[in-house]
Amino acid sequence: MNKSVLFLSAAAFALSMACSSAWAAGDAEKGKKLVEAKCTTCHAFGKAIAKAGKVGPSLEAGIVGKPAGKVAGFAYSPGLTKMSGEGLVWAEDKLDKFLKNPKEFIQGTKMMAFPGLASDEERADAIAFLKTLPTP
Template sequence: MLKSRLILTALAATLAMPALADGDADKGKKVFNKCKACHAVGEGAANKVGPQLNGIVGAAAGQVEGFKYSDALTEAAAGGLVWDEDNLSAFLTKPKDFMNGTKMSFAGLKKEDEIENVIAYLQGF
C-alpha cells in the first residue's frame, strides 16, 4: 500500500512539472550570448533595450514591469499571446515575420538546435 502511494505521488509530481524544452541548456547559454546586448536573465536582471527574460517561457506576452513594448506586441499580448515553446521558436526564427511591427531588430536564429537550446536555457530562469 505504501509502495503504491509512493508510486502515485511520484507520478503525480512528474505530471505536474512543466515540460522542458528538448534543447541543451548549457549550449543555450552560449547561444544567449547573441541576445545579451539587449536582454538579461538571472538574479538582478534588468531591462535593457529589450526586456529582462526571467520567467519568459510559458508567460503571457508583454508582462515585464517597466518595459515599453511596441504597439504590435502590446496588441498581441491583449489578444492572449503566450510565450510557449512554439511561439518562442517562431519568434526567435524571424521576429519580424512572426510579429510585424516588433521593435526587436534581431534577424533571428537560423539553426533549429540553437533555438531549442536557448529556450532550454531560458527555462532555467
C-alpha cells in the same frame, strides 16, 4: 486487436515519442552560451548570466509559458502589445517561431534589430536555457 498488433503499435508510439523528444529537447548549457553571446546586449537574465540588458525587456523572471508583453516598466511595440492583448503566451512553439524570425512573427516588433536564429538546434538550445529561468 490481437496481441502482436497491440505490441507493434505500442512500439511505434514509443519510437515516435523518443524521436520527437530528441528533436525538441535542447541543450540548456549550449543555450546559455548562445544567449550570452546573442541576447545579452538587449536582455537581462539575472543571476543566470551576469550581464545587464539595455533596450529589451528583462527576461530574468523567466519567459517560457508566461504571457507576452508583461514585463513591468517596459514600453512594448504596438505589435507586441496587440498580440499580448489577444492573449499571446510564450509557449515553446510560439517562442520558437518568434526567435526564428521576430519581424515575421510580430509586425513592427522592437526586436527587429535581431535577425533571428535560423538553426532549429540553436533555437531549441536557447529555449532549453530560457526554461531554467529564474535562477534561484
